[in-house]
Amino acid sequence: MTAATYCKKCVLNEHYQNITFNKDGLCNFCESYSNQPPEIVLDDGILYNLKNEEKSKYDLLVAYSGGKDSTYVLYQLIKKYKLNVLSVTFDNHFISEMAMKNVDSVVKALELDHITIKYDFNLTRSIFNQSIQLAKNHKLQDMFRTFGILCWPCFMLITMATFNIATAYNIKYIAGGWSFGQLANLNRFSENHQNGFLSGRMVADLFVMPLYEQLTLKQRHPQIEIFKECRLKDELSIIPYFLFEQYDERNIFKTIQKELGWLRPEDTDGCSTNCLLNSYGNHLFEEVYHYNRYAEQLSRQIRIGQITREEALRAIENIGRQEIINDIKKCLERLN
Numbered sequence: 624m625t626a627a628t629y630c631k632k633c634v635l636n637e638h639y640q641n642i643t644f645n646k647d648g649l650c651n652f653c654e655s656y657s658n659q660p661p662e663i664v665l666d667d668g669i670l671y672n673l674k675n676e677e678k679s680k681y682d683l684l685v686a687y688s689g690g691k692d693s694t695y696v697l698y699q700l701i702k703k704y705k706l707n708v709l710s711v712t713f714d715n716h717f718i719s720e721m722a723m724k725n726v727d728s729v730v731k732a733l734e735l736d737h738i739t740i741k742y743d744f745n746l747t748r749s750i751f752n753q754s755i756q757l758a759k760n761h762k763l764q765d766m767f768r769t770f771g772i773l774c775w776p777c778f779m780l781i782t783m784a785t786f787n788i789a790t791a792y793n794i795k796y797i798a799g800g801w802s803f804g805q806l807a808n809l810n811r812f813s814e815n816h817q818n819g820f821l822s823g824r825m826v827a828d829l830f831v832m833p834l835y836e837q838l839t840l841k842q843r844h845p846q847i848e849i850f851k852e853c854r855l856k857d858e859l860s861i862i863p864y865f866l867f868e869q870y871d872e873r874n875i876f877k878t879i880q881k882e883l884g885w886l887r888p889e890d891t892d893g894c895s896t897n898c899l900l901n902s903y904g905n906h907l908f909e910e911v912y913h914y915n916r917y918a919e920q921l922s923r924q925i926r927i928g929q930i931t932r933e934e935a936l937r938a939i940e941n942i943g944r945q946e947i948i949n950d951i952k953k954c955l956e957r958l959n
C-alpha cells in the first residue's frame with residue numbers, strides 16, 4: 624500500500640471528503656481558511672437568564688461524561704452563571720474507572736444532584752455492533768464520518784436518556800461540553816439555530832433518528848420507547864456551551880484540576896479523557912474511511928494557531944501505541 628498524500632500545513636489526507644491539493648501541497652480547507660473571519664463566540668448574556676423558577680427545581684440539565692470538557696462546562700454554569708443544574712452521566716459500559724472517580728469527586732465538590740443512566744449491556748452491545756456493521760457497509764456515511772462510528776450510537780443513547788430525564792423533571796434546557804471539533808460538526812448541519820440554542824426536535828430528527836431507524840432492537844428498553852414522544856416536544860433546547868466561550872484546552876485543564884481536583888485518566892488514549900471505546904472507534908474509522916478520526920479537529924486547531932502540525936501528528940501517532948492496541952483487543956472481546 625502506498626502512503627497517502629497529506630496536506631503540508633494540516634493533517635488531512637487525500638481520503639478526506641471533498642479535499643483537493645494546490646501545487647504547493649496545501650489543501651483547499653487550509654487555502655480558503657486564511658480568507659475567513661475568525662471563529663465567532665456568541666454573547667453569553669443569554670446564559671445568565673436561564674433561571675427556571677416556576678416549573679422545575681432545575682434551570683438546566685447537563686450531560687456530564689466525566690471528561691474534561693463537560694467537567695469545565697458544569698463548573699462554569701454553576702460558578703459563573705449561578706444556575707441550578709441536574710447532571711446526568713450516561714454509562715456506556717466502557718467508561719474509564721478514573722473518569723467515574725472524577726464524576727464522583729466533581730459531583731461532591733459541586734454538591735450536585737446527579738443521575739447515572741446505564742442501559743442493559745446486551746442492548747448497548749447490540750447497538751454498537753449494528754452501528755459497526757452499518758459503517759462497514761458504507762451506510763449513513765456522512766453521519767458516521769462526522770460523529771464517529773462508535774461515538775454516534777453513544778450520542779444517540781445519551782440524547783435519548785437526557786431528553787427523557789429533562790422531560791420527567793420539567794427541564795427546558797440541556798447543555799453539554801461538546802468540544803470545538805464536535806461543535807463545528809453540529810453547526811455544519813444546523814444553520815437555523817437561535818442565539819446559539821438548537822431545537823431539541825431538530826437534534827433528534829437530524830442526529831438521532833437516522834441511526835435509530837436503521838437498528839433492529841429485539842430487546843426493548845422503556846427509556847428508548849419514551850424517547851419518541853420526548854423528541855416531539857418543541858420546548859427542549861440544546862445548548863452547545865462552547866459557542867459562548869472560546870474553546871481553550873489549556874485553560875480547561877488548568878481550571879478543573881485546580882478548582883475541582885479533576886485527574887487526567889491514564890487508561891484512555893490521548894484524544895478522549897473518559898471513554899475506553901475511543902481507541903477502538905478510531906481504529907475502525909481509519910479502517911473504513913482511511914483517515915484519522917481526529918484529523919479534522921486537529922487540522923482546525925492548527926489553522927487557528929492553537930497547536931502546531933508536529934503536536935497534531937504526535938496526537939495521531941499516539942493512537943497506534945501498544946497499550947492502545949491492547950485496549951482495542953479488550954473492547955473487541957467484550958463487543959463480540
Ligand SMILES: [Zn+2]
Nearest residue numbers: 630633650653
Ligand atoms: Zn490543509
